[in-house]
Amino acid sequence: MTADARALLIIIDGLGDRPIAELGGLTPLEAAHTPNLDRLAASGITGIMDPLAPGVRVGTDVGHLGLFGYNPFAVYWGRGPIEAIGVDLALKEGDVALRANFATVDDALRVLDRRAGRIREGTKELAFSLNGMKLSDGTEVIFREATEHRAVLVLRGRGLSAEITDSDPGPNKEGEVIHRVKSRIPGFAPAERTASLVNEFIDRAHKILSDHPVNRLRREKGLPPANIIITRGAGMRIKPRGIAERFNIRGACIAGETVVLGIAKMAGFETFTSDRFTANIDTDLMGKAELALEKLKDHNLVVVHIKGVDILGHDDYPFSKLEFIESIDRMVGFIMKEVSRSHNFYVGVTSDHSTPCRLREHTADPVPVLIYGEDVLTDGVKEYGERACARGGLSRINANEFLLILLDLLGVTYRFGR
Amino acid sequence: MTADARALLIIIDGLGDRPIAELGGLTPLEAAHTPNLDRLAASGITGIMDPLAPGVRVGTDVGHLGLFGYNPFAVYWGRGPIEAIGVDLALKEGDVALRANFATVDDALRVLDRRAGRIREGTKELAFSLNGMKLSDGTEVIFREATEHRAVLVLRGRGLSAEITDSDPGPNKEGEVIHRVKSRIPGFAPAERTASLVNEFIDRAHKILSDHPVNRLRREKGLPPANIIITRGAGMRIKPRGIAERFNIRGACIAGETVVLGIAKMAGFETFTSDRFTANIDTDLMGKAELALEKLKDHNLVVVHIKGVDILGHDDYPFSKLEFIESIDRMVGFIMKEVSRSHNFYVGVTSDHSTPCRLREHTADPVPVLIYGEDVLTDGVKEYGERACARGGLSRINANEFLLILLDLLGVTYRFGR
Numbered sequence: 001m002t003a004d005a006r007a008l009l010i011i012i013d014g015l016g017d018r019p020i021a022e023l024g025g026l027t028p029l030e031a032a033h034t035p036n037l038d039r040l041a042a043s044g045i046t047g048i049m050d051p052l053a054p055g056v057r058v059g060t061d062v063g064h065l066g067l068f069g070y071n072p073f074a075v076y077w078g079r080g081p082i083e084a085i086g087v088d089l090a091l092k093e094g095d096v097a098l099r100a101n102f103a104t105v106d107d108a109l110r111v112l113d114r115r116a117g118r119i120r121e122g123t124k125e126l127a128f129s130l131n132g133m134k135l136s137d138g139t140e141v142i143f144r145e146a147t148e149h150r151a152v153l154v155l156r157g158r159g160l161s162a163e164i165t166d167s168d169p170g171p172n173k174e175g176e177v178i179h180r181v182k183s184r185i186p187g188f189a190p191a192e193r194t195a196s197l198v199n200e201f202i203d204r205a206h207k208i209l210s211d212h213p214v215n216r217l218r219r220e221k222g223l224p225p226a227n228i229i230i231t232r233g234a235g236m237r238i239k240p241r242g243i244a245e246r247f248n249i250r251g252a253c254i255a256g257e258t259v260v261l262g263i264a265k266m267a268g269f270e271t272f273t274s275d276r277f278t279a280n281i282d283t284d285l286m287g288k289a290e291l292a293l294e295k296l297k298d299h300n301l302v303v304v305h306i307k308g309v310d311i312l313g314h315d316d317y318p319f320s321k322l323e324f325i326e327s328i329d330r331m332v333g334f335i336m337k338e339v340s341r342s343h344n345f346y347v348g349v350t351s352d353h354s355t356p357c358r359l360r361e362h363t364a365d366p367v368p369v370l371i372y373g374e375d376v377l378t379d380g381v382k383e384y385g386e387r388a389c390a391r392g393g394l395s396r397i398n399a400n401e402f403l404l405i406l407l408d409l410l411g412v413t414y415r416f417g418r
Numbered sequence: 419m420t421a422d423a424r425a426l427l428i429i430i431d432g433l434g435d436r437p438i439a440e441l442g443g444l445t446p447l448e449a450a451h452t453p454n455l456d457r458l459a460a461s462g463i464t465g466i467m468d469p470l471a472p473g474v475r476v477g478t479d480v481g482h483l484g485l486f487g488y489n490p491f492a493v494y495w496g497r498g499p500i501e502a503i504g505v506d507l508a509l510k511e512g513d514v515a516l517r518a519n520f521a522t523v524d525d526a527l528r529v530l531d532r533r534a535g536r537i538r539e540g541t542k543e544l545a546f547s548l549n550g551m552k553l554s555d556g557t558e559v560i561f562r563e564a565t566e567h568r569a570v571l572v573l574r575g576r577g578l579s580a581e582i583t584d585s586d587p588g589p590n591k592e593g594e595v596i597h598r599v600k601s602r603i604p605g606f607a608p609a610e611r612t613a614s615l616v617n618e619f620i621d622r623a624h625k626i627l628s629d630h631p632v633n634r635l636r637r638e639k640g641l642p643p644a645n646i647i648i649t650r651g652a653g654m655r656i657k658p659r660g661i662a663e664r665f666n667i668r669g670a671c672i673a674g675e676t677v678v679l680g681i682a683k684m685a686g687f688e689t690f691t692s693d694r695f696t697a698n699i700d701t702d703l704m705g706k707a708e709l710a711l712e713k714l715k716d717h718n719l720v721v722v723h724i725k726g727v728d729i730l731g732h733d734d735y736p737f738s739k740l741e742f743i744e745s746i747d748r749m750v751g752f753i754m755k756e757v758s759r760s761h762n763f764y765v766g767v768t769s770d771h772s773t774p775c776r777l778r779e780h781t782a783d784p785v786p787v788l789i790y791g792e793d794v795l796t797d798g799v800k801e802y803g804e805r806a807c808a809r810g811g812l813s814r815i816n817a818n819e820f821l822l823i824l825l826d827l828l829g830v831t832y833r834f835g836r
Contacts, residue, residue, distance in 0.1 A: 048811075054815050054823055055822020058834050061835045063835070079835070395813050
């Protein structure tokens with residue numbers, strides 16, 4: 001409404017699901033005991049939200065672009081540059097950035113584990129051994145570790161192109177040999193050259209990593225060695241205008257995942273992370289809650305991102321998904337107790353996409369959303385769940401629209417027309 | 419879900435209607451006894467669907483473009499080329515194709531019947547008498563009969579343009595004199611020339627048809643003679659990519675109507691028709707059902723199109739519309755008995771547009787839709803009907819979105835982003 005209006009936006013990554021027989025035909029969210037989320041739904045307005053558009057599956061990056069106010073159809077330029085922003089790596093004009101994974105291959109270069117056992121320890125040392133490499137034509141390599149097995153590869157040189165394929169064979173393709181990177185535009189010299197430079201990097205990195213002390217230790221402990229780098233999502237820098245500037249708001253984003261932090265930063269938000277925010281189920285939920293309460297004092301919009309639910313969907317753990325949702329509900333209860341009865345205070349709860357347990361991957365199913373606030377039009381929905389919210393007053397909207405509705409409640413949007 | 423997933427999509431042409439006093443204020447679909455469709459709704463997810471966008475009326479062609487995965491705003495290039503594909507007439511670069519009707523005019527060229535009494539017999543002979551005509555400047559005429567009164571006119575020559583108006587005065591304009599075809603871009607020579615060529619064809623065709631033995635026989639029997647050709651929907655060939663290729667699926671389409679077969683073919687579907695599939699109320703519904711069951715064995719998506727309901731709407735026969743809907747319901751019951759309890763099997767039921775009996779023409783009213791499948795989020799709607807489905811979990815979507823949602827359930831869509 002006015003300058004003192006505040007909103008908290010909770011993004012529960014991969015929340016949506018489908019009916020699960022073992023949960024009596026309910027989804028994990030429907031089956032979970034979530035009195036606090038239900039209370040927000042009952043005194044708020046609810047609906048269902050397509051991350052991008054009905055029937056379109058999205059990745060975490062695209063789902064968050066929408067939630068942070070971008071039109072993904074217009075601005076999507078690959079995950080690499082977003083990851084680079086996430087690890088505070090300033091891209092220069094002409095740089096090509098790639099999303100990279102530490103992965104495990106056997107001697108025949110078959111990818112045994114795309115995440116090297118979700119490696120956490122030692123990635124800084126491994127990245128250090130690759131960073132600064134000069135490739136055969138003088139192109140410089142910048143390599144930086146991100147969350148867990150994730151990393152960012154940047155090629156800096158002249159005449160590079162991001163029109164190249166992925167070396168990562170993709171999810172559920174374990175056992176396949178790592179792909180050779182190729183130009184997406186056959187005969188286009190900059191792309192052909194960039195592809196061969198990425199291949200050169202991968203080969204040289206494989207030699208360096210195979211003998212690295214971190215990996216010798218991992219083998220000793222029976223852990224899969226992080227002995228190769230697989231790449232995807234090549235892209236170059238572009239600079240779309242962020243919502244913080246567009247709507248003149250102060251935004252804060254609290255997250256453990258680099259891609260989310262990257263998009264938030266791009267949108268002009270201050271970002272806050274911590275070693276305890278792991279982007280996994282061992283994340284410090286109450287730590288995030290306390291930080292959110294603190295940041296709400298001097299920010300209009302505070303986004304809290306929680307990743308673990310998505311991981312449990314990918315791993316097909318419906319009961320753990322349910323339990324983790326219940327922990328999030330307790331976090332919401334804690335926050336609401338602290339801020340209850342604040343004027344001009346809104347809470348949005350949403351997700352970036354569905355990750356149904358039984359399918360173990362993102363689907364296009366819309367996610368349930370709610371906006372709580374003193375002056376929203378309640379809709380009779382008493383529960384935060386996929387089916388309950390489908391009867392809600394927001395009806396069916398997309399991620400961009402959801403954010404705009406929240407900003408409009410905050411009173412920071414402007415009028416189109418006179 | 420996976421490679422073995424299958425879907426049946428039933429398109430009930432012109433299904434949607436408005437309250438009818440004689441049916442106690444219900445629509446024909448609401449008043450009909452449809453236990454099988456209701457069962458699918460009760461264990462499926464329902465919603466309402468705009469063929470293109472809210473408040474926009476569409477033709478059968480545009481309605482089906484959306485349902486077959488095209489964005490009609492992007493690809494619509496006139497009905498002529500679609501009809502041409504439907505009758506297996508391969509257009510060459512530069513050809514102009516027009517949708518044509520056999521019609522009846524009086525001596526003053528007033529259109530008495532735009533469909534020549536929905537002529538069925540003798541159209542092949544009539545078309546033969548026009549096909550191959552050379553126009554004054556050497557332009558060649560290709561003329562082929564389609565379903566009932568429908569036909570396709572193709573002009574093949576140099577420097578033609580599709581930017582011309584229709585000679586068909588349009589629905590409910592009986593008594594009006596046939597329109598002279600004009601250029602839509604005054605002064606644009608190719609269009610001016612093409613318009614005058616079409617007018618030349620219509621004049622010459624009128625002379626040939628008036629004396630044709632088929633028409634002499636029709637007059638003798640008291641039937642309206644098919645003594646003129648009226649034209650509309652001029653267009654040229656373009657080649658958009660079909661959904662079969664985009665999503666790597668095997669599709670089959672079972673229909674009696676050429677425009678639907680044409681769009682399906684364009685989308686990369688195998689098409690199946692038969693003399694018994696009449697695109698009218700005497701169509702062989704059970705024959706379509708049996709063929710659908712057979713084609714489901716080796717196709718991911720089988721579309722069954724049923725035209726008769728639309729015709730009964732155009733003719734304002736609400737009771738017949740109700741009864742024909744009940745026949746379709748029995749067909750659905752037969753199919754479901756055969757396939758019940760299949761894993762990964764989905765059924766979509768939809769329509770291309772509403773044809774309210776009292777209005778006798780297409781309106782923009784959304785149509786009720788449902789998707790049945792083991793893992794969809796049911797929504798408490800127990801009945802397949804215009805008003806019941808408006809409370810459904812799919813909320814309000816468009817035809818394109820409906821198809822994408824069905825394909826996403828099938829698991830054949832791809833992810834936007836990582």
